[in-house]
Amino acid sequence: MSAQDATSAWLRAWDDYEFHTLKLTRHHTTGVGHIGYRCSSPEALARRVAAIEASDFKVLGWVDGDPGHGRAFRFEDPFGHVFEIYWETVHYAHSDRDRPALKNNASRFHHTGAAPRRLDHLNLLSSDVAEFRRFMVTCLGSRVTEMIELDNGRIGGCWFTVNNKTYDLACTEEHGGGAGRLHHVTYATDQREDILRAADIFLENGVHIETGPHKHAIQNTFFLYVWEPAGNRVELANAGARLILAPDWETVVWTEAERRRGQAWGLKTIETFHTHGTPPVKT
Incomplete structure (x- = not known):
């Protein structure tokens, strides 16, 4: 934990280079407050702001910084997810107690709990993935690396990258x-054995293991899904750091029939994986 006050805690994994990559804030419900992207330069931030302001998506404007970063420009997708982009950041400064043996690591590998290396990705839910894709391409300049195309022509899922x-x-x-719901947030581990060890740690501490360890066909990810005590889904994943080195990469398209086969291997996908999101839907 990098910092804490009366309402929030700023967290990072042991090799995240920024002051924090996850902020937890006390609230009456679960879900995601906002998603932050760091731009590659002040000039890139200005270009993205101009593109967002010229779009038909909702602009929320500039907000003051956070303990972990400077001023940020906020905007919103059509489904209620709030995004922000920023350049100025606070790099994590380790203490003597946290000093790594290898100076190219952000901090010491503490081996406490599951001890993932870094934040990897998150998954959001929307009623129109094609419209969300337009938002990501227009506002963040994202590429789509893989996607699911359903038999009725709808897009069932898209996987985006800005790097x-x-x-x-x-x-x-x-x-x-x-509306505006979170499916899961994911932390990356160095190897599969880290996920197997984490499963035992979750078991010993009464954390609900939803499914896994199995392997996704899409993106080749070895995974474990749990629900933290408030109900948000958290994934530990290995192979989430696969790289795309081809400049002419073509989007991998999965058909509905291929998707229905479930995971690459492991148990059948359980029903809650398709229906559970946060915040919960009021009935």
Whole structure:
């Protein structure tokens, strides 16, 4: 934990270079407050702001910084997810107690709990993935690396990247009737054995293991899904750091029939994976 006050905690994994990559804030419900992207330069931030302001998407404007970064420009997708982009950031400064043995690591590998290396990606839900894709391409300049195309012509899911990772954000179709919901947030581990060890740690601490460890066909990810005590879904994943080195990469399109086969291997996908999101839908 990098910082804490009366309402929030700023967290990072041991090799995240920024002061924080996850902010938890006390609230009456669960879900995602906003999603932040760091731009590659002040000039890139200005270009993105201009593109967003010229679009037909909702602009929320500039907000003051946070303990972890400077001023940020906020905007919103058509489904209620709030995004922000920024350039100025606070790099994590380790203490003597947290000093890594290898100076090219952000901090010491503490081996406490599951101990993932870094934040990897998150998955949002929307009722119209094609419209969310337009938002991501227009506002963030994202590429689509993989997607699901349903038999009725709808897009069932898209995996986006703004760098050479295969994806840093995914959007899948909302089946629970909610709006602006989170499907899951994911942390990356170095190896599969880390996920197996984490499963035992979750078991010992009474954390609900939803499904896994299995392997996704899409993006080749070895995974474990749990629900943290408030109900948000958290994934531990290995192979989330696959790289796209081909400048002419073509989007991999999965058909509905291929998607219905479920995981690459492991148990059949359970029903809650398709319906559970946060915040919960009021009935």
